[in-house]
Amino acid sequence: QEKVNRIRAQNRINVHGCDIPDPVCTFEELLSEYRLNPRVLQNLRDAGLSSPTPIQMQAMPLMMHGRELLACAPTGSGKTLAFCLPLLAQLQQPANQGFRGVIISPTRELASQTYRELLRLSEGVWFRVHIIDKASLAAKKYGPQSNKKYDILVSTPNRLIFLLKQDPPAVDLSSVEWLIVDESDKLFEDGKTGFREQLATIFLACSGPKVRRAFFSATCTADVEQWCRLNLDNLVSVNIGHRNT
Ligand code: ADP
Ligand code: ADP
Ligand code: MG
Numbered sequence: 001q002e003k004v005n006r007i008r009a010q011n012r013i014n015v016h017g018c019d020i021p022d023p024v025c026t027f028e029e030l031l032s033e034y035r036l037n038p039r040v041l042q043n044l045r046d047a048g049l050s051s052p053t054p055i056q057m058q059a060m061p062l063m064m065h066g067r068e069l070l071a072c073a074p075t076g077s078g079k080t081l082a083f084c085l086p087l088l089a090q091l092q093q094p095a096n097q098g099f100r101g102v103i104i105s106p107t108r109e110l111a112s113q114t115y116r117e118l119l120r121l122s123e124g125v126w127f128r129v130h131i132i133d134k135a136s137l138a139a140k141k142y143g144p145q146s147n148k149k150y151d152i153l154v155s156t157p158n159r160l161i162f163l164l165k166q167d168p169p170a171v172d173l174s175s176v177e178w179l180i181v182d183e184s185d186k187l188f189e190d191g192k193t194g195f196r197e198q199l200a201t202i203f204l205a206c207s208g209p210k211v212r213r214a215f216f217s218a219t220c221t222a223d224v225e226q227w228c229r230l231n232l233d234n235l236v237s238v239n240i241g242h243r244n245t
Contacts, residue, residue, distance in 0.1 A: 011054035017236030023057040036089040053078035068232040072220035073240035098175040101152040106186040132159040139170035176206040184215040
């Protein structure tokens with residue numbers, strides 16, 4: 001335990017919550033302890049990534065243990081990988097069950113960056129990652145008549161809501177296991193109630209028994225933190241770089 005405390009202190013990892021798993025110090029630990037597909041690890045190495053950043057060290061094992069979390073770390077600190085790797089590890093392999101992971105990004109540009117990162121990581125493993133482009137095609141691709149040959153959806157909230165509000169809904173989220181909200185500080189800031197309502201609609205559509213939520217953010221604003229405290233189950237918060245406020 002002393003060793004764990006030292007690792008957290010050295011990496012300026014501040015955690016809040018109960019029963020928090022130890023941080024991981026290498027990506028290899030994800031293979032041995034958390035059954036990450038070795039091909040994903042190879043893809044990481046090919047991309048020149050050799051060891052996890054502080055947010056990755058702590059957020060990854062938390063998500064692997066299925067814990068709901070709020071993770072705050074500065075821009076450029078590697079948050080995308082911090083949620084993409086555990087998502088891929090938990091999904092294990094492609095399956096024709098419909099979307100099992102949903103990632104919400106504040107802008108289309110960010111959504112497509114995350115999309116490309118997921119494609120790169122899952123090369124050779126062939127997870128089916130999708131991003132909503134044409135609404136008119138979406139119903140055919142993702143609606144009740146589709147063959148559910150897809151695993152992960154990346155979208156802005158507006159587009160996803162648009163599909164959910166079709167009658168019948170043009171996308172089925174009943175198999176979602178992870179709902180991840182990226183840049184949650186941005187999403188919460190502009191619409192006082194706007195994003196909160198959208199999030200409620202999205203979460204309601206994630207009607208399966210296994211759904212869990214993770215929020216990632218550059219700054220830990222009072223808005224986001226309060227929402228997470230009220231709405232997430234057995235919340236853990238992770239802050240990198242400064243003491244908890
Ligand atoms: P954030 O979302 O926190 O702003 P990103 O996920 O966009 O940060 O990552 C910023 C950059 O850091 C990217 O170019 C990414 O490839 C790189 N990066 C992420 N994780 C690592 C790592 N473990 N080692 C080296 N570089 C990394
Ligand atoms: P965002 O950039 O946040 O995805 P858009 O500017 O694309 O939002 O769309 C604004 C609104 O227009 C959406 O809320 C939706 O009602 C509608 N819309 C237009 N095109 C699409 C599309 N391809 N997919 C989903 N919704 C769309
Ligand atoms: Mg980011």
